[in-house]
Amino acid sequence: MNQETPPTYQPTSSRQELQELVQAQLERLLSQENYEGAKALLIPVQYVDIAEVIGNLPEPMQAIAFRLLSKEEAIEVFEYLDSNVQQALISDFKRQDVQEILDRMSPDDRARLFDELPAKVVRRLLQQLTPAERDSTALLLGYKPNTAGRIMTPEYLSIKENMTITQTLERIRSLADASELIYYIYVTDDARRLTGTFSLRNLITAQPEDIIGNIMTRDVVYVHTDTDQEEVARTIQRYDFLAVPVVDNEKRLVGIVTVDDVLDILQQETTEDIYKLGGLESAADNYFQTNLFTVARRRVSWLLILLLTNTLTSTVISGQEDILEQVVSLAAFIPLLIDTGGNVGAQSSTVVIRGLNTQEVRSNQAGKIIRKETTAGIVLGAMLGVVVTVWATFLQGNVGVSLAVGISLFAISIMASFAGAALPFLFRAMKLDPALMSAPFITTAVDVFGVLVYFNVARLILRI
Structure with a gap:
């Protein structure tokens, strides 16, 4: 051949x-x-x-x-x-x-x-x-x-405080192949409790006769076996570690989590959050290698919930038949209003959920964040309201309808920004996943209350 x-x-x-x-x-x-x-x-x-x-x-x-x-x-x-x-x-x-x-x-x-x-x-x-x-x-x-104990490796280097640099180097040479990482060396006592750590850099620059106990770092950052894997990832990211030690309830060293595992965790958690924001059931397997029926099953649950909740919007619209019969052109702007409101709410919720997941935003900052997003909604609503009023006048030639659309969009933007910022905090306080719960509730709230606001504003302006 x-x-x-x-x-x-x-x-x-x-x-x-x-x-x-x-x-x-x-x-x-x-x-x-x-x-x-x-x-x-x-x-x-x-x-x-x-x-x-x-x-x-x-x-x-x-x-x-x-x-x-x-x-x-x-x-x-x-x-x-x-x-x-x-x-x-x-x-x-x-x-x-x-x-x-x-x-x-x-x-x-x-x-x-x-x-x-x-x-x-x-x-x-x-x-x-x-x-x-x-x-x-x-x-x-x-x-x-999904805990540190499950993702750690028990292949690490540990030594005793009374060892010299020469003895430590000999131990590293003999165990290097059996350890996943040699850049950090961990110090334990006779009961295997973690007492200190030092890096390969410190080892190389020390004198051969130096005692480990005199040069090691005693302020050790570590995680417990039951620490959530996301918290482990944040710890490594915060301190720029290549690995973090894992201890049990008695502070005995049982393993390490390395940065390559953390990268996998961050990708996995980010994928799950993005799926949840889209109303998809998350899973550990590759989505694009999953069979068609499994894909449909993961999507259908939230689609059914959204389908049922959107019937509330239909109910509200059907209850306003009298005004729609008199001013048919009002119906043309309903999709514009609820879609724009949904987009504004999604933007606010995305920012807040991401902040909560990365711990840039704390639960005790809820009031400040909600006020900021609501203020942003006021500014956005004012700009969008002016634009849509002019555009609606150009399309319909009815100033009353155009004003109703513009004012309603202004109010809906404020409401959507408030809901998008507040609901993730509410669901976090209720021990629910903000990424999973926020999207359908924001959509429902904006749709239902947005349509109610629109028709009531139209009645006031058009005096129907």
């Missing part, structure tokens, strides 16, 4: 273009059963890029492409694969293949994979692990989901 020439990695080429090129060539080679060419094609590619390429292949080709990798490459690439692809590959592997890959995975990545698998499969896979790896995985799985 002719061996495929690997793609040339030019500095001017974007990684996305290169990845697409590799994927297209790999798919063609696999379809031609040119496995030697496919194997050569993947040699210069980074592990994370190989994982993405394999994940984008047709499902029957994924296992074939993965088996072309050497054992060391397969272990590295497997950790970067999407969980759905990991599960599919595990079902295709022989028992020995699974054991070797799972045994070499880092404990936190292994626990994350097991979270996605059925309990029966997890029990079988746990039995295939070595005793040490089985214990470390069972330890992580014993903590609550």
